[in-house]
Amino acid sequence: MNVRALFSFVVFGSLLIGCGGGSTPAVVSPLAGNWLLVGPMPTDAILSAPPLLPSGVRLAMTFDVTGDQVIAGGFGNNFCDNVGAAFEFGDVAAGILAADGSFTATPANSSLSTISIKGTAPEKSGEPWSGSYTVSLGVTAINTPPCDAKFSGTFTATSFPLVSGVYVGTGTSQASTSGVPKAVPVSLQVTLQQGGTVTNPGNGEASNYFSNVLLTGSIKVQGSPCFTSGATRSTPSSSVIGNIVSARFLMDDGSTLNLEGPLTDVSEGHISTGIIPVQGGKCDGMILFVPGLDRQS
Numbered sequence: 001m002n003v004r005a006l007f008s009f010v011v012f013g014s015l016l017i018g019c020g021g022g023s024t025p026a027v028v029s030p031l032a033g034n035w036l037l038v039g040p041m042p043t044d045a046i047l048s049a050p051p052l053l054p055s056g057v058r059l060a061m062t063f064d065v066t067g068d069q070v071i072a073g074g075f076g077n078n079f080c081d082n083v084g085a086a087f088e089f090g091d092v093a094a095g096i097l098a099a100d101g102s103f104t105a106t107p108a109n110s111s112l113s114t115i116s117i118k119g120t121a122p123e124k125s126g127e128p129w130s131g132s133y134t135v136s137l138g139v140t141a142i143n144t145p146p147c148d149a150k151f152s153g154t155f156t157a158t159s160f161p162l163v164s165g166v167y168v169g170t171g172t173s174q175a176s177t178s179g180v181p182k183a184v185p186v187s188l189q190v191t192l193q194q195g196g197t198v199t200n201p202g203n204g205e206a207s208n209y210f211s212n213v214l215l216t217g218s219i220k221v222q223g224s225p226c227f228t229s230g231a232t233r234s235t236p237s238s239s240v241i242g243n244i245v246s247a248r249f250l251m252d253d254g255s256t257l258n259l260e261g262p263l264t265d266v267s268e269g270h271i272s273t274g275i276i277p278v279q280g281g282k283c284d285g286m287i288l289f290v291p292g293l294d295r296q297s
Contacts, residue, residue, distance in 0.1 A: 255281025
């Protein structure tokens with residue numbers, strides 16, 4: 001069973017409430033963007049052996065900075081009894097970017113998990129920066145029997161670009177012919193752009209800011225008996241958090257196609273997708289099996 005999840009640090013309690021067009025502010029913190037903290041890239045697949053790292057941890061993050069507030073989200077793997085799984089954090093967290101560039105992002109404590117990221121923002125965009133992480137995972141049904149679920153370490157963060165380009169892939173969908181399920185070839189062309197303006201209510205007063213988490217785009221599908229194209233929905237919003245791409249497309253038959261998967265390396269040349277479910281529309285419950293998408297441009 002694959003286990004994937006993500007954690008989200010949100011300064012104001014709700015990161016993506018509404019979205020729209022807009023341009024990046026003239027002054028952007030060098031901390032803003034995608035970062036691989038502990039590599040290689042995390043994955044949503046079960047791993048049979050830890051990566052060649054002393055900690056066995058993988059961690060990727062996406063940061064926004066608005067004023068002196070740090071907003072961040074990410075995705076990671078840890079290893080338990082030599083089997084790797086994803087971990088998640090969903091509680092509200094706040095980070096303050098000090099004048100010297102230092103910050104700490106710590107989520108509200110819960111009975112199941114806590115995380116803290118400390119670091120110093122780079123002076124220029126794309127430059128590596130150093131920091132440390134501390135993670136504590138509680139025991140739940142998905143990680144029983146319990147292991148040592150407390151781990152920490154230091155890192156040197158590596159920048160990787162905001163997702164932008166056209167990705168293509170082929171696979172199959174399950175269609176029914178005279179009541180008999182049949183695998184039908186399909187091909188996907190997905191255009192993605194990471195980053196856009198979101199509305200953050202703050203203390204009851206709406207304010208817009210550029211978020212690196214927001215994902216917009218469109219999709220074309222050949223071979224499906226139900227739909228041929230779609231565009232990302234405004235609610236719920238699509239996102240890139242850490243290295244996890246999560247795109248929800250409203251298709252031309254009224255269905256929603258949910259495409260999710262991790263970027264496999266910092267070149268962003270491949271998104272590992274796998275199972276792509278469809279909800280509503282003419283083929284409610286249909287599943288597309290597309291192993292991955294490769295960037296064409």
